Amino acid sequence: MSSTSTPAQDMRAAGLEWAEYVLWSRMQAEAGQKLGTIIARKEVERRAGRGTFCWGVGNAPSTLISALTRTRAEVPVVFSIMKGRPRAVDLAPARTVVWRRFIDSDGVERDLPSSAVVTSRGDGGCGPKQSHYALMCSSTRPLELTYGTPFDVSAHRNAGGSGAPVGASQVTALLRRVEARGESVGYEVNLRATLTSGYWVRLTDPADIDTDLSAALAEAAVLDVAGWLDLARRFRGLPSRVPASGDLLLI
Template structure:
């Protein structure tokens, strides 16, 4: 497991305000060896260092409606809900990790990810699908904390597509449109919330696999996130996303 951080209780809140008619819903859990609480802590550091911007890695490709929404600058809420199922063993303790350094905009141009963004994923040998990864490009003016921010009923929504089908059990991330009122006691909660921004939902590029030394350094950084300042985080991310420096050289540059 990548990092052990201080466990934080879920924050409670009054029932959530209404969501935009079109939303992006993503179910979250332990990923790339990092527990969910720690992931949210890292994303809050990204947000603080990135003037409200953070990126959330996802495994599935964007809806075909995303480019149009992004070009129009549409107001789209992102709703994150904790998965009901336990994380897979390969997500809890992946054998290899990868860092992504760029994204493709909706004109097909490759651009560097925002400087505070650190997106990791599994890089298991022989898994071809892991050569492709995606991200939600998010923004928030508020601190990111896991909490219970009201109910969320996916059955009240349909996919934004030509068929407008119901949300599938295998859909981890989906672009949805509300079609009816929510059930009184839905199975999911709004556990984290943001807005889509910049490219909205993009394909990632320019990955580098972490060597054992660089992974060990990343583990030490993530285990001490509470002591890292936004300016230090920017230097850390810059070092981790740079070329193939040795762990000793990286240590000297960052600290």
């Protein structure tokens, strides 16, 4: 699209012109893996999950997510590459954990799909990481980075609440499109999906990943579906993290 295109034209180019809401998430290296490696293994997960995959994010769901889940509204997901370089703590975390369960919209703790593997760094700002979240996604197309389609963040507002503009520190947000034309587009539609059952959930049951499993995950892009499902079973078999004194798991 040219620099003179309108937000509506940009949305049509991205196949999003019909969407009342858009889930926007910025992505970069995470849990010791570069972005290209993450997307490659998520594609294997998508194939193993018959089109579904889970994408880990660091912040809690929008307050509107539960309502959208109940009505089964179709919400597209736009992933954009972050502008800044990956942080050292994301490229080389001291510990990495895998999350095996989630809280559904009724408050019930459930196992993640057997094909899902969601990891994060193991430590937060004040000790062991206490919470992590995931976007429950589906895609009929293979996951691969694309370039050239702009996503005008300034043409959107946060859905719910006061409808505030998207903040510079927001990494994942549920947005509503508005008609205002922004001064600068800034981001692209680099990856597309659609929210599916559960939409945006809180994860539970973290387990520390050992060196062998970390190495296996780094090479997971070469696995076939059977190999991926076997690897996912190995993650589910890890012992749950035992809270230290004063370290209560918030589930």
